Amino acid sequence: MSVLDEGASALEIAGAVAARRGSARAVVAAALDRIAKRDPTLNCFTTLLGDRALAEAERIDRVIAGGGDAGPLAGVPFAVKNLFDVAGVTTLAGSRIYRDNPPAGRDATAVAALRRAGAVLVGCANMDEFAFGFTTENTHYGPTRNPHDPTRIAGGSSGGSAAAVAAGLVALSLGSDTNGSIRVPAALCGVFGLKPTYGRVSRAGVVLFAGSLDHVGPFARSVRDLAVAFDAMQGPDPLDPVCAERPAEPCAATLERGIAGLRIGIAGDHFGELADPDALQALERAARALGASRRVVFPEANRARSAAMLITSSEGAQAHLDNLRRRAADFDPRTRDRFRAGALIPASHYLHAQRFRAWFKARVREIFREVDVVLTPTTPFPAPKIGAPATTRVADVEVPMRGHLGVFTQPWSFIGLPALSAPIADPGALPLGVQLVAAPFMEESLFRVAARLEQDGVVAAPVASARP
Template identity: 40%
Template sequence: MMADDPIPTNDADPAGTTTAFDVAAAVRAGTVTAASLVERDLAAIAAREPELHAFNLVLADRARAEAAAVDALVAAGNDPGPLAGVTVALKDNMCTHGVLTTCSSKILEGWKPPYDATVVTRLRAAGAVVIGKTNLDEFAMGSSTENSAFGPTRNPHDPSRVPGGSSGGSAAAVAAGFSRVSLGSDTGGSIRQPAALCGVVGVKPTYGYVSRYGLVAFASSLDQIGPFTTTVADAALLLDVIGGHDPMDSTSIPQAQPSLLRAIEQDVEGLRVGRITDLPAGADDDVVERLELAFDALRDAGAKIVDVRVPAFSFGLTAYYLIAPAEASSNLARYDGVRYGLRIESPDTNAMYSATREAGFGEEVKRRIMLGTYALSAGYYDAYYGKALKVRRLIADDFDRAYQDADVLLTPASPSVAFPFGSKGDNPLAMYLCDVYTIPTNLAGHPGMSVPFGTGADGLPVGAQILAPALGEPQMFRAAAALERAMTKELAR
């Protein structure tokens, strides 16, 4: 494949239209109907969804109707938009008007939001077809989807293993071909880690790049929506559509962002790729091996590899597990059984609150609410939450220094390939360590993405994580596209 043509096509598909890029082009050109492509995806879902459980809800009828509307536009000579006919699966913590939105929690039982998240509005306006709501760890708290109240999602590459999390359903949906693309949310690695484990591209943009309006909050200062795709170009296409200022989200970045599709037209000649020399140890050998090959690939493509230090990186996990639960304890206090969602009837109102929360929240959610409430409490605030904020500042400062010498940084996305169900046992700390390489970026508000870069143990996917400074998406995507091209070459050999 030529360097100026980074969009791989899948010859196995008769229509040759598996990527969002190709689907949109074909539908807009009128050579393939959105309706037929939706049927293809629904057939894939029918075949494997019972085994994988990527979805909490498949919106077959709605998807068909939306596809028909897209086709009607094309037939009438109108352009449905840059995502014409592209099926998209939404992590089930994004609000969809009149459609169940559960966060994979019992507490939101029966709740249908009276509004669409901004990303949903933008996707539809671009011609995309929402095909379903995907499974997640309850309220996005977890790294395996094992914390879903509705049962785990299975990894399409090996159904005995987890897809990662918390956006496991969205990662699996794209990996299994259930939808062309999907959206996840990443608070501490919840897009990048499952992307790595499922062998797809996953992007956590700069904080504020994509509107959070309509994303059910876990930790508001860390949450960010981003895409899962099979190609880097698709991720760029999707971010170009869903990114940009939203007046409904005060933390959304006011400035317009440059097109990432444009950015990946540029190679990595002269790009400075940083190797964090004091990165916390703990990654498995197969992952480390693939990462070394990724450095080699970028060097071969013309990038310059430089050593940098990010000393506070290793404190990220600890700070995160104070800050994120603290915000969660506040964000989740509204679920009380009064206005919406689950209600366990009880003799009096206080008993109703308790019974509803006891039944409605899972163990991990309760654990984090407790942790966060404690960290914010009078007498403990300074020692815990206050200190964590200082660490957060340190991490950002350390990254800033590193980015004086490097344009992007390269690390593993996950310390290991997909692990078997139950293998982290009842040890929450072991599970928390899954996000050791992804969390610091969230604390700094920086972008990061995972790009599939070959396979490790048992032939399972390994993801290379590219990190960049705030609004460094263009160079991050350039590096990602270079890794993708290198993989295409490697696979062709």
């Protein structure tokens, strides 16, 4: 495969650019061409940085021509959700209100880390306003369309980032995840997405949604690309007050270690209910391939989800209270009243949710002494249609179409556990993901299991071509 092709992996590109078998400039120009052709339909990008990206690619080519090392991601085109600060660009966070803000003075820490690794930022990606949603049906900037079926949502809130990778417009992207906003679009678009442990990757220079729950992480089309991107970003950062001081623990070098010694379970009860049969079958397929049969029950997962919703709504509303008072009409109608309702939650409920969080974390920690990786479906069903009705029926129960997308992701982000969504290989069907969850800072275990599934052909992220 040529590194100019849409399906070239980040590491194939970086290897070819470093060996001067291809130029970063040609790779980036090819990515910009693909964006020009497909993005008018998909609407992944809200800002394109074409000239800047080409200039950056030329700089990388010069470094390599001079015998220098341009980094492990040399010349790899990437995109970021438009809530990451990018020097010289106004950070929109999916809103109309922030359009009036001055451009960011510096890159977010995670963006700077990928650029230091040689990756080339080509643009900023669409999202739900202020990250409050699972669909990227943004009223201001239009919906991002699923590359597998443009009549369907890409998922959200990091929908533009996931769809851009799924469509082969870029090899890597960054998103944020408060309740599932990396894992849900990764599953619905058929790509890999990692929500690292809370505090593992710096959020400095990122517009927060609900600070006590916010994470950032990468999307990619291969496990190795995902690991290399994660490794480039993980580690302490004094600019983010919740970033862990624990040194980075690189994962890419551990992928060959296999799964020997890892105890793998299947999350039961809550995680096996209120899902379409296809989603449960996808999970079983992954479990069979891994030889996993042990059911693990996490108590009160549904209450954990309720508590996550209360904390999210309260903290999100607090973050935007001033604009809710002064500029309510400028909010997306899809988020405005949800933020307002969040502002009216009693403090006693919020604090009870935060206390429940400590309780749930302690229970789950005990369970992870007996198991290393737990499998769940990522979402309960594949991507709904854009503009779908507010509710749907799952297992004969009426559930909110959009909110229910996070039913299996929210309990884990609630307590900051690392979770990776891997796309089940099933050509012809709409994408579905299997979610792998581990104890805090055990991303390595997630990558080893995902690598095995990928090696066995159980998960795969080929470039999406729209079905008829």
